[in-house]
Structures are given as structure tokens and as C-alpha cells.
Amino acid sequence: MLPFSRVTIIGLGLIGSSLCRAIRDHMPTVRVTGYDADPQVRQIARAIDLADDVTDTAGASVTDADLVILCVPVRAMGAAAADIAQDLPAEAIISDVGSCKVDVLAQLNAALPGRCIIPAHPVAGTENSGPEAGFASLFHGRWCIVTPPADADPAAVERVAELWRRVGAEVERMDPPHHDLVLAVTSHLPHLIAYTIVGTASDLEDVTQSEVIKYSAGGFRDFTRIAASDPTMWRDVFLANKDAVLEMLQRFSEDLSALQRAIRWNDGDALFNLFTRTRAIRRSIIEQGQDDAKPDFGRSH
Amino acid sequence: MLPFSRVTIIGLGLIGSSLCRAIRDHMPTVRVTGYDADPQVRQIARAIDLADDVTDTAGASVTDADLVILCVPVRAMGAAAADIAQDLPAEAIISDVGSCKVDVLAQLNAALPGRCIIPAHPVAGTENSGPEAGFASLFHGRWCIVTPPADADPAAVERVAELWRRVGAEVERMDPPHHDLVLAVTSHLPHLIAYTIVGTASDLEDVTQSEVIKYSAGGFRDFTRIAASDPTMWRDVFLANKDAVLEMLQRFSEDLSALQRAIRWNDGDALFNLFTRTRAIRRSIIEQGQDDAKPDFGRSH
Numbered sequence: 001m002l003p004f005s006r007v008t009i010i011g012l013g014l015i016g017s018s019l020c021r022a023i024r025d026h027m028p029t030v031r032v033t034g035y036d037a038d039p040q041v042r043q044i045a046r047a048i049d050l051a052d053d054v055t056d057t058a059g060a061s062v063t064d065a066d067l068v069i070l071c072v073p074v075r076a077m078g079a080a081a082a083d084i085a086q087d088l089p090a091e092a093i094i095s096d097v098g099s100c101k102v103d104v105l106a107q108l109n110a111a112l113p114g115r116c117i118i119p120a121h122p123v124a125g126t127e128n129s130g131p132e133a134g135f136a137s138l139f140h141g142r143w144c145i146v147t148p149p150a151d152a153d154p155a156a157v158e159r160v161a162e163l164w165r166r167v168g169a170e171v172e173r174m175d176p177p178h179h180d181l182v183l184a185v186t187s188h189l190p191h192l193i194a195y196t197i198v199g200t201a202s203d204l205e206d207v208t209q210s211e212v213i214k215y216s217a218g219g220f221r222d223f224t225r226i227a228a229s230d231p232t233m234w235r236d237v238f239l240a241n242k243d244a245v246l247e248m249l250q251r252f253s254e255d256l257s258a259l260q261r262a263i264r265w266n267d268g269d270a271l272f273n274l275f276t277r278t279r280a281i282r283r284s285i286i287e288q289g290q291d292d293a294k295p296d297f298g299r300s301h
Numbered sequence: 302m303l304p305f306s307r308v309t310i311i312g313l314g315l316i317g318s319s320l321c322r323a324i325r326d327h328m329p330t331v332r333v334t335g336y337d338a339d340p341q342v343r344q345i346a347r348a349i350d351l352a353d354d355v356t357d358t359a360g361a362s363v364t365d366a367d368l369v370i371l372c373v374p375v376r377a378m379g380a381a382a383a384d385i386a387q388d389l390p391a392e393a394i395i396s397d398v399g400s401c402k403v404d405v406l407a408q409l410n411a412a413l414p415g416r417c418i419i420p421a422h423p424v425a426g427t428e429n430s431g432p433e434a435g436f437a438s439l440f441h442g443r444w445c446i447v448t449p450p451a452d453a454d455p456a457a458v459e460r461v462a463e464l465w466r467r468v469g470a471e472v473e474r475m476d477p478p479h480h481d482l483v484l485a486v487t488s489h490l491p492h493l494i495a496y497t498i499v500g501t502a503s504d505l506e507d508v509t510q511s512e513v514i515k516y517s518a519g520g521f522r523d524f525t526r527i528a529a530s531d532p533t534m535w536r537d538v539f540l541a542n543k544d545a546v547l548e549m550l551q552r553f554s555e556d557l558s559a560l561q562r563a564i565r566w567n568d569g570d571a572l573f574n575l576f577t578r579t580r581a582i583r584r585s586i587i588e589q590g591q592d593d594a595k596p597d598f599g600r601s602h
Contacts, residue, residue: 099519123516124518125519126596127583127596128596143515143518145516172515181507181508182508182512182516183516183519185502185513186512186516186517186519186520186521187516188520189498189502190498190519190521190523190524192557192560193494193524194520195576196553196557196560198579198582198583199556199575200490200552200556201486201582202578202579202582203556204486204552207483207486209582209585211483211487212486212487212582213585213589213591214473214589214591215446215483215484215487215488216487216586216591216592217425217443217592218400218424218426218488219487219488220491221586221591222491222523222524222527223491224583224592225583225592226523227576227579227582227583228583231573231576231580232573235572236569238564238572239567239569239572242564242565242567245564246564248501249557251504251505252501253554253561255497255500255501255504256550256554259496259497263539263546263547264543264547266543268536268537268540271532271539272532272533272536274500275496275528275530275532275536277500277503278496278525278528278529279528279532281499281502281503281510281513281514281528282428282525282526282528282529284514285514285517288515290514290515290517290518291517291522295428295429295434296427296428296526297526297597297598297600298600298601299592299599300593300599
């Protein structure tokens with residue numbers, strides 16, 4: 001028994017287009033409708049046959065949906081929800097894929113009062129953007145965190161969870177504030193740090209940008225991947241999850257200062273102890289199937 | 302015409318063992334002798350047939366060498382050089398693979414006064430360590446930076462450069478202080494930041510370590526790879542290249558503070574502009590063959 005029969009995906013970027021493909025691959029009888037505010041994206045979506053139908057207005061995309069998933073930048077969720085409010089069937093469930101949940105839930109509640117809102121967040125992605133960057137297996141073996149409001153209908157929560165399991169994800173449930181704290185450290189802070197270091201490296205006077213690029217295999221290139229992620233999406237994440245991001249950033253800065261001091265005072269033991277501890281975390285991530293066991297992420301040599 | 306006929310590799314970790322394999326693959330008539338201060342590493346090296354001969358003393362490994370390459374942690378270079386001083390043939394060239402060159406050159410000059418010292422640094426590696434982690438193609442398409450002292454014999458510099466070209470590397474020449482500045486930003490700072498963030502994430506109270514591991518695909522896992530690198534090697538790098546590392550760290554911290562302020566004051570434009578700029582750097586790295594063009598480093602999905 002399929003959890004939904006008519007799913008609408010609004011926002012056809014990396015995640016939205018991957019979801020279209022994944023639903024059509026794993027649940028071929030589900031009717032998938034797509035919409036994107038950008039006419040050029042809609043045109044590409046039609047050309048590459050992302051959905052059974054790509055509509056020219058947001059309203060037209062939801063008229064017979066039993067599930068609508070918003071896949072737009074987190075600060076655009078409220079406007080995207082307002083755009084469909086008039087046409088949304090009474091029984092439809094609204095979900096999203098945003099990377100911060102407290103702020104998004106507030107936006108959706110404001111735009112769609114009284115509706116069945118079950119936010120979710122698939123912890124998956126690549127550094128590429130746009131409708132052509134998506135692929136059906138993006139969610140395989142990744143976690144999807146469902147963050148329903150406290151009073152959500154359990155049956156609706158289970159239907160959304162089942163959709164994600166069908167496309168290959170493992171599902172976990174969290175309350176929205178805890179989700180935002182966990183993701184601040186596992187995703188938002190890493191992106192912020194990566195963006196910063198790539199910026200720092202490209203602003204030097206004594207070392208040229210071409211030298212930075214040429215010798216990036218010494219470690220720098222690992223950071224450039226997530227620093228190539230979608231700028232609009234990430235601007236929104238940092239502003240929408242401001243408190244948790246600033247809290248994690250403060251802790252990181254303190255730890256970095258301690259390390260800076262250890263280097264300045266030649267405290268080799270402090271460095272060695274930290275560097276030994278961090279090795280164990282990598283091992284656990286690989287053991288739990290959350291990264292490739294092959295050296296160098298399995299890059300070709 | 303081969304640049305050398307009897308090469309000794311001292312230190313049989315990731316780089317030393319890769320070099321043994323690469324020389325035997327690309328120059329099968331060169332006699333390769335290996336030595337490691339750790340008897341267990343010597344035993345493994347013999348069992349996996351890393352070299353034509355693995356000796357039980359450092360002195361015995363160099364008696365007929367025309368090139369000796371020290372592949373030990375950078376602060377162990379002086380002691381490793383002193384160990385071979387008595388047995389080193391007068392004509393032999395000494396080189397190394399260390400990640401900082403000013404400090405290493407000073408150590409080698411002190412331990413081996415008047416000898417022909419041509420330091421070099423292959424910008425290549427993985428997060429794995431030890432004799433079994435090495436592989437022959439590690440240097441293919443990577444840069445090797447040769448940093449001879451100002452008065453070095455040009456013929457000796459060319460022979461060392463040719464050895465690296467033969468194992469697949471592209472060779473560039475730099476003066477030691479500039480090398481240390483370039484590597485501080487392309488390699489040392491990224492490792493320091495990665496070690497720090499992995500430490501920060503594992504020290505939280507409100508988010509458990511198992512949650513950090515579970516949801517690491519949101520970006521965090523990218524940092525854990527280089528934070529799993531050899532602790533001794535990296536402790537030594539930060540202490541031996543202290544001034545350049547502290548300088549880069551200072552710049553990074555200033556840039557991070559600026560970003561923190563932008564988040565606190567909702568300056569979305571500042572964030573968006575930086576995030577757009579950093580995308581271009583990634584593109585250049587891929588265009589120049591210094592990283593995999595496949596999304597997500599080519600990880601399997």
C-alpha cells in the first residue's frame with residue numbers, strides 16, 4: 001500500500017529533482033507533479049522528463065495532490081506555502097526538505113494555518129545545484145529526519161516517514177529545536193567553516209590564487225567541495241538557524257584559540273592528544289556506513 | 302638514463318612505502334633499500350616485499366646509496382640524518398618529503414654539514430598511515446615541490462626532479478620560505494581546522510557523539526577524513542611551521558569573525574557574495590585536474 005498517490009514537488013533543484021526521480025523509480029504508479037518559480041527550470045524539467053506534469057503556476061500543481069513537498073531555500077518556504085494556500089486540497093499533507101526546522105515550521109504554520117504540516121529533512125546532497133544535478137539514488141542509505149509538531153496526526157507522520165523509506169532513506173524522528181542543534185554542528189558549521197577558509201585562501205597577497213589551486217591536494221580541496229554548494233540555500237540556512245549556528249561557532253572559535261595557543265607555546269602533547277581522538281570519530285562514521293571506507297573518499301588515483 | 306641507481310628510503314609509512322612501490326614500478330632496475338626505526342614496520346615491509354632489501358640499522362641502509370630520501374615526521378629529520386652521517390657515501394644526495402622546508406633544511410644542514418641536500422615535498426597523501434597504506438600511483442598527476450638551497454648544484458636538483466617525474470609527479474621549484482607559506486594555507490591550515498571542528502563536535506553536551514556520526518553526511522564527514530591523518534606527522538608540522546601557520550590562522554579567524562557578525566546582523570548579501578566567490582575556486586581546481594569532477598568526490602551513492 002503506497003503512502004500517497006499524487007505527490008507535488010515545488011522547487012526543482014538538486015533535492016526536488018532527485019525526489020521526483022526517486023519517487024518515479026521506486027513508486028512508478030504515483031503521479032508526480034512538479035513546479036518551479038523559475039520558468040527556465042520548468043523548461044529543463046519538462047525537457048528531461050522529471051515529472052508526469054510540470055505546471056506553470058504553483059496553484060495548478062497542487063489541485064489534486066495528497067502530498068506537497070516544498071524543496072525551496074528555507075527562507076522562501078513561507079512564500080511558497082502562501083502561493084498554494086488557495087488551491088491546496090483540505091486533506092493534503094504539506095512537507096518540506098529544509099535544513100532548519102523551527103523557522104520553517106513557523107513559516108508554514110503562518111501561511112497555512114490549520115493544515116496538516118509534517119516537516120522533514122533528508123540529510124543528503126552534493127555540491128551541485130539545479131534540476132539536472134539530481135539523481136534517484138541520492139537518498140539511499142542516508143537519514144531523513146522527520147520533525148512533526150507535538151500535536152501532529154500520527155498517521156500522517158507515518159505516511160511521510162514511509163515515503164522516505166520507499167526512496168531508500170532511513171527515518172528518524174526529532175523535535176524541531178533538537179534537529180536544528182544537531183544540524184548546526186553536523187552540517188551548518190562545516191559549511192560555514194569551509195566557505196570561510198576558501199575565502200581566506202583566495203584573499204592572500206603573498207600566495208597567489210593559482211598556487212592555492214595548484215597545491216590544493218594537500219588538504220584544501222576537501223573544503224572546496226562543500227564551499228561550492230548553492231549560495232542562496234546556504235545564506236538562508238545561516239540566517240534561519242542563527243542562534244544554533246552562532247552557539248556552535250562560538251565553541252569552535254574557543255577550541256581553535258586553544259589550539260593556536262598550543263602551537264604558539266610548543267605544546268606538542270595537547271596537539272597529539274586531540275589528533276588521536278579525532279581519528280576514532282572517522283572510524284565510527286565509516287563503520288556506520290556514513291562515508292566511503294576507501295582512502296581519499298575513493299577518489300581515483 | 303635513470304637519475305639514480307641505488308635509492309634508500311628511510312621511514313616506511315604512507316609516503317615512504319608509496320615511494321618504494323612507485324620506484325620499483327617505474328624504474329625496475331633501480332635497487333631500493335628501506336629502513337624504518339620501528340622493528341615491526343621493518344617486519345611488515347619485508348613481508349609485503351616493499352624493497353629489494355630492508356636493513357636493521359639506518360647506517361647499513363645507506364652504505365652504497367646514491368640517493369637517500371628521509372620520509373619521517375618533520376621534527377625527526379635531524380635525528381634520522383644524524384643516524385646515517387657516518388655511513389653516507391660522499392657523493393650521495395640527501396632528500397626528504399617533509400611538509401615544511403625551512404625547518405627541515407636547517408635540521409639537515411646541521412646534521413650533515415657540507416653534504417648535497419636537495420629537499421622536496423610531494424603534495425600527495427591519503428588519511429591512512431603505515432607501510433601497508435602506500436600505493437604506487439599516489440604521486441600520479443600530483444605536484445612535487447623541490448626546494449633546494451640557493452647554492453645547490455643544478456645537476457643534483459635536476460636528478461631529484463627527474464626521479465619525481467619518473468614516478469608520475471609534476472615538478473615545481475620554490476624557495477623554502479615561500480613553500481612554507483603556500484603549504485600553510487593549502488594544507489596545514491585545512492588540517493588544523495578539520496582537527497578542531499571534529500574535536501568541537503565530539504565535545505558537545507546537548508548533541509550526542511552518536512548523533513554527530515549518524516548525521517555526518519550533512520557536511521561534517523568531509524572534515525573527518527583529513528582529521529584522521531597521522532597524529533605524529535601533523536603535530537610536528539604545526540610546530541615546525543609555526544610562524545606561517547599562526548599567520549594563516551590569524552587571517553582565518555578574522556574572516557570567520559566577519560562572517561559571524563554578518564549572521565548576527567542578518568547581512569544576507571555579505572554571505573551570498575562570499576558563497577558565490579568560493580564556487581569559482583572549486584571549478585578551477587577541477588579544471589586543473591587537482592580533484593575529481595564527479596559530485597561528492599565520486600563517492601558511491
